[in-house]
């Protein structure tokens with residue numbers, strides 16, 4: 001018997017009649033499916049729905065077993081097939097809950113009316129007190145228009161919701177921040193800016209997420225100018241922070257002066273252009289970039305970078321190569337020079353797998369799973385909210401990158417994404433950067 005590597009949960013509905021579950025399990029078993037857990041989801045007078053976990057040797061065997069259940073007829077049918085990841089998303093990943101235990105009438109009168117009315121009056125008289133008497137100061141809107149969801153492209157805001165829920169879950173677990181997904185049914189910059197401004201009263205900060213280029217640049221710039229709360233496009237600056245941290249660590253290990261290195265960027269969209277701008281502002285003298293869109297090359301030149309003619313040119317010229325194109329396997333192993341640092345950051349699949357890059361001669365290689373903006377955005381917002389910052393500045397971002405790199409263990413590029421101390425250190429560094437900026441005014 002082969003290894004049973006394929007595990008799925010089959011959600012089966014049967015008429016509520018004794019014997020039907022037996023028919024289903026027999027059909028699965030006859031075609032080689034090994035049944036694990038059976039969980040009853042719903043029992044009604046007419047039908048029962050169960051989750052049946054099945055292990056098979058192959059996808060084909062699983063499909064045959066599912067077809068056998070469908071063929072039973074008599075009202076038995078397969079509602080859905082779920083895997084571990086889909087299963088973890090059932091019902092969504094986040095939930096708004098009360099921080100106050102409401103057990104007595106006294107509690108009710110404090111939390112709600114009539115007690116709450118006085119709190120409203122207090123805020124009406126002094127709006128700054130909303131920071132103390134509401135959750136606004138600890139709540140960040142996670143805003144997307146769905147135009148650049150990971151490297152999946154313009155799949156729309158609804159299909160992007162699982163990513164936004166993921167960011168919200170990470171905000172909560174890593175920084176104690178309430179993240180609220182906001183799905184915008186428009187990508188027109190005027191409409192996005194107006195909508196975000198109109199809802200901004202309820203938030204302490206705005207995280208723009210997976211908004212494609214070039215419209216993301218105008219949207220972020222205008223919102224930063226027009227709002228007095230921190231606004232950050234994660235795919236631009238969260239990514240640039242973590243990339244700078246990873247490259248700082250690689251240079252420290254290799255004894256290289258980053259400012260003197262030739263750095264190449266493949267893909268000059270939201271993430272790529274921000275990485276270039278961050279590296280140049282940090283002091284990198286030679287920043288070369290390539291993109292398939294001429295307008296993206298012009299933007300790089302406008303900020304002082306050097307457009308390249310091809311991917312091969314970048315691979316040949318640069319000591320450090322970063323890729324954020326969303327195109328899997330774009331970098332060929334034969335292009336890699338011995339001793340290069342390769343960060344292929346596209347999700348869900350990188351431009352080259354790190355072990356393939358190392359085999360081809362790279363000194364350090366990483367993908368977007370480890371060098372990921374999850375190491376940046378929670379601590380950056382925690383620090384900014386703690387300090388009451390009105391915006392996120394370059395100095396705050398460099399402070400975050402330096403903190404991440406300094407907290408990295410020797411031989412690694414960045415800390416583990418779930419190292420809570422790393423997120424606390426980022427928050428502290430950002431908060432200190434705000435204080436420094438305030439005191440120098």
Ligand SMILES: NC(=O)C1=CN([C@@H]2O[C@H](COP(=O)(O)OP(=O)(O)OC[C@H]3O[C@@H](n4cnc5c(N)ncnc54)[C@H](O)[C@@H]3O)[C@@H](O)[C@H]2O)C=CC1
Nearest residue numbers: 150151213267269270271291292325326346347368372373
């Ligand atoms: N690891 C991380 O933390 C992060 C990774 N990313 C990843 O980076 C990728 C891009 O994201 P964004 O910058 O937000 O998207 P974007 O759509 O703004 O940018 C992609 C850019 O790549 C260019 N491009 C596409 N194919 C190319 C090719 N064959 N050669 C040269 N240029 C090419 C496009 O013209 C575009 O300018 C996605 O896969 C995303 O998952 C983005 C943010 C964070």
Ligand SMILES: CC(=O)C(=O)O
Nearest residue numbers: 150151235347372373
């Ligand atoms: C990590 C992230 O934000 C992205 O891949 O879009």
Ligand SMILES: [Mg+2]
Nearest residue numbers: 150209210235
């Ligand atoms: Mg993103």
